[in-house]
Amino acid sequence: MQMMEQPLFGRRVKELRRARGLSQAALAGDELSTGYLSRLESGARQPTERVIAYVAERLGVDRRVFEAPSSGTALARALSIASSTDGDEAVEGLLSALGTPDGGDPLLRWRALWLVARRWRKLGNTAEELACLEELDRLADSLGLPELRCRARSSLARCLRSTGETGRAIDVAGRAVRLAREAGLALPDTAAALMALVSAEAEEGRLPEARAHVDELVGLVGGCGGTTLRAEALWSAATVRFRQGHQEAARDHIERAIQGLDSRADVTLWARLRLAAASLYLQSRPPLTGPAAARLKEAASALGYVGTPLLNQELLTLTAHLAFEEARFADARAHLDELRRGEMWLTHRDRLRAGVLDGRLLIVEGYEKEGRRHLEALGEEARRAYGVDLSAGEQTRRVPGAAGNAGT
Template identity: 60%
Template structure:
């Protein structure tokens, strides 16, 4: 049975998972206005509409039915042993109807659901689950789980641009890791997140000290944690103005990480390198394009809609830096701005580029005003490093 508003939520989730705009899903036989009303729960779908949308999405019509609810333990077993959203929906429903469930089961369910939201780029929903995960870890009183919950929460809040809360969660995670002498994996993950938050907050000396601690911690290891540690250290060095060291550290990570170990991270490192080359002075546009082309080869295999948005965003920036302003505008307009799942920093930098294009297109007053508003917003949310970048961009941008 199809129920409102569950049908609308499910429809929108499936559409966004596939990176489709409302117009693309509606096709020639449905108006986008009608599709929008379906997604909002304002209209009840007919059987014919359900069949049409299922065909467009290439799913079985039964996926729109309200999932049945079993025990949390049963739902958790199903969700951990099967791919797809239906099992996760059943798990979420079971959890909602079982507030007094054993905290160990609740922990596992929340962790799994939060990870699913993170992979879709649904960061607001993820943050709600992670807040509950932190509270559940306090009930369990296990330092490892307390540390992991705060590490994930700090990472999510940083992505959302909520730097003060991210900083607090990251500091608490590191304190737990050191006080309880947790594993290199847990300590490294906590440090990695704290470094990234401190860098966003403009606390570069603290970030540099913790990045050095992190690189030393993983000096004898190989694999993903070491690659991420080198990436974090590269970011801090770059923001301190040492682009040569940043490039060397990131290239070291690129060289050391085998794609067979973690193809997603292999791809993300190349996107990070492309971004670094775009922002270097002088710009290294050929190197940027090379790294993007490498990442493109993995995107079709393991890329999510979020990764696709990151790739297109970098292509927009590359076109702008190459002086291909019409191409930059066209690529920018391909992005469905109200459905972006980029990090706060990447969304703001995309807004910066949009306003620089406005200035070049003869709308200088509007572009300059909106750049100022972006800088002020970044300052108000404690994204100090990002605010400084916007003010610098504004000062260097010709106004006529």
């Protein structure tokens, strides 16, 4: 077995020890002296096979985490390139290297898959992202590092929720939260796990559980003013409160998230928060079209620079909803037609909402029978997926600006 050469071995031991909050004496135990461990961590001593096995056992990891990758492998080269660029060609290089015979090094493979999954998420390619995250979850278990296991499960749960697999998402996110608590992981990992759990519970309609977990989340990150972590926690709280029917509290939380985040910290999140606020305003009763239009205008300005296929489709869908609420039905139809011209990137729930809008438009356009049949089919699909009638509110409310028409 080729072991990590010094000083890389020592750096890795020190990194893992500190991540677990262990002193050198605690890690050394009865078998090593702290002086010897200190020299190992500094790279002054070469570890023996027995020492490597002992240290791995004390840290609770697989000894493969100390294996030294050859800098000449195709995967190592692809990783070096991908780490310094954000282009599609970097992802293609990683995918190619992952399929080579030397693409099996567990730590290198983890890093590569993590970068690829992040890229697929940014592009909105949920199917490819899910495949990467499934392998990351299995790989993290084999490596035995709680940080990697928690991150893989949090990301996997979020992705599963977006595809409509909310039951499995809750199970995976719940395991991530338990792992974070038991291992005493850092705040970002614990918060990410809680956010994944909250979003899945809210999607499934388990609102009391989601409320309890989101209150815990907001309490954990309350002192992180101006950070992306706090903004995302407030966004999660806004979602839960809105689904509980507390519209004013939801608007307060999303606006606090918006006001507390500088675009320079994360321009993509800055834009996503505005899309979320616009969605919340349009779903309010009555719809708040003025604030929604203002937030969509702000989001559009940022997406001109950082837009992805998914975010651009979210903007287009919300613009169609806004047009409908303002009784600009021809504009709403044009936006929906544009949405359908390319590959669909929206989440399952957002696709259902776009379908509901289509049904309402059909009724406005004089195709009442077709529109109602379309809405009934969507209602059944929503009941199967989420256990709730997603379109019920839409089916009973009057069509704005269409006096005399039956509500959708």
